[in-house]
Each structure stands twice: as C-alpha cells, then as structure tokens.
Amino acid sequence: EAGVVQSPRYKIIEKKQPVAFWCNPISGHNTLYWYLQNLGQGPELLIRYENEEAVDDSQLPKDRFSAERLKGVDSTLKIQPAELGDSAVYLCASSYGQGDEQYFGPGTRLTVT
Amino acid sequence: KQEVTQIPAALSVPEGENLVLNCSFTDSAIYNLQWFRQDPGKGLTSLLLIQSSQREQTSGRLNASLDKSSGRSTLYIAASQPGDSATYLCAVFTGGGNKLTFGTGTQLKVEL
Numbered sequence: 001e002a003g004v005v006q007s008p009r010y011k012i013i014e015k016k017q018p019v020a021f022w023c024n025p026i027s028g029h030n031t032l033y034w035y036l037q038n039l040g041q042g043p044e045l046l047i048r049y050e051n052e053e054a055v056d057d058s059q060l061p062k063d064r065f066s067a068e069r070l071k072g073v074d075s076t077l078k079i080q081p082a083e084l085g086d087s088a089v090y091l092c093a094s095s096y097g098q099g100d101e102q103y104f105g106p107g108t109r110l111t112v113t
Numbered sequence: 114k115q116e117v118t119q120i121p122a123a124l125s126v127p128e129g130e131n132l133v134l135n136c137s138f139t140d141s142a143i144y145n146l147q148w149f150r151q152d153p154g155k156g157l158t159s160l161l162l163i164q165s166s167q168r169e170q171t172s173g174r175l176n177a178s179l180d181k182s183s184g185r186s187t188l189y190i191a192a193s194q195p196g197d198s199a200t201y202l203c204a205v206f207t208g209g210g211n212k213l214t215f216g217t218g219t220q221l222k223v224e225l
Contacts (some may be wrong), residue, residue, distance in 0.1 A: 004156075033213075042117070042202055042215025043157070056211065091156055099144050099206050102213065104157040 002026070004105035006092050012111045015113065018080035021108045025073065025094030032069060034077050035091040041090055049075065050098065083110045114135070115140045115207045119216035126193055129225055134188040134219045136203030141181050148177050148188050151200045161188075162202075177209040193223045 005024040013019050025032050030051050035043035046065065048056040051072040060067065063081070069075040079086055088109040116139045126132055136146075145164045149157040161170045161177040163186070169178040176189040190197060201220040207214065 006156075040217065042204070042217050044215070045212065048211075093157075098211055101147065101159055101162045103159060104149075106156040109154070 004092055004094055004103055006090075006105035008108055010088070010109050010111075011104060011113065013082055015084055015112050016057055016081040017076065019082055019110065020079075021077045021090050021092075021110075023075045023077070023105060024074075025092070029094035029103075030072070030113055031095045031098055031100070032075050033093040033095075034067060034075070035093065037089045037091055039088075041052030046077070048098075079110075082110075084112050086110060087109055087112045115205060115212070115214045116127035117141075117203060117205055117214050119201075119203055119219050121219060122217070123220040123222075124129075125222045125224060128193060128195060130193050132184075132190050132193055132221075134184040134190070134201050134203075134221070136188070136216055138184045138186075138205045138214075140207055142207060143181060144208070145163075146177075146179055146186050146206070147204045147213070148186075149202040149204065151202060153199075153217050157202065190221075195223050196224055198222050 013043040032049040034046040036108045047060045047067050049069045052069050089109050091107045093102045093104045095102045118137045121136045122175045147162045151157050157167045163179045174191040179186045189197045200217045200220045204213045
C-alpha cells in the first residue's frame, strides 16, 4: 500500500513569492491534515479536512495561507506571499477518520530567502 | 489548552541498553495517544497508538504504557540498536479525537 505522497520535497523561494504544496493521502483515508513543523519542535496543525470539508482551520493564517481538497482526495496548500518566517517543514497526514491513527508523508522543506 | 512535555530532550545510550522515554500531558481527557519516530529530514512514522481505555500497547521491542489519571505515558525500548537512533515524538488526541497535540520530542542516539 502506498503511503502519503507529498511534492515537492524541497522548495527554495524568495520572500513575497507564492508557493504551493501537494499531498495525496493513503487510499480510503477520509481525513487529511496539514501540519507545520519548525526545527526542534513537534508538528502543529494548520488545517484538517473531513472528505472535502475543512472542519478545523483555526490555526491557518488565512491572510496568506489557503488550502483546498476539491474532490476529497488530493489536497493543495498555498502560501501567497511567502515571508521569511514561513521557512519550515510542511507535513501532510491522513487517517481513516478523526481520532484514528495518522500516517505522515515525508514533508516539504520550504526555505524562504 | 493541552500541553505535552517530553523528557529527556536528548538521550545517548550504548547499544543493548533498555531505555524509557517519558511523555506527560496536562489535560487527562484524552481520546488516545500516539508515539511516532522521526528520522532526520524525514516525515513521522507511527509506532504505537494507545486508546484512552487501554493501559499499554506492544510492538516488537517497543512497549508503550498510558496512565491517563496522572497524565503520563512511557515508551520502553528493549535491547536498543543503532538503528533506533531518531527523534521520538509523543502526541495526544483531545476533543473527541479532533486535535492532535505533539510534544517536542526526545532525540535518541544509540552508540556502538
């Protein structure tokens, strides 16, 4: 069974540029999560989807961050414009349902210069 | 607000030693608790998930225990190996499984 797939693995951009991350969850997983992980810290939730509905986006900085999961499968997280402080690893995870075991992708390491 | 603490932050042991990693949380009304492993530059790998009604879970050389009333979980690694070197993260589900809160991790190094 394929795991959670994320792309790109690495991205370097200049500040004020836009960037997008893509995630394909494990087949059959209805719940999808985007996390942000800073160096030496645990992941912090940005947004959680149940199928195509964003049910928890309270930690998503909505002035510059947006996300979508149009058909309830793949998801895209976008930042526009990027700031220096956005440099971090962006992790995608999925589970069958809320509260179930979460499986993580390899992450996208973003560097904003 | 749930807070998760892991002690120690870093640990170095010789190969073959049995070791214990600690995780504590402030809100005992948890749904479940999950232990993860993270290798440098990689994503998280799920090791064990303990439901709130369970006391422990075992997988191979790993054993995780949960004491909800005291807000603690321990991850026991038997006969450690150099391949066990990684950062171990504890995460608790609260709010009926709506939110997963992570600790900052314990960085483990197992030396030959």
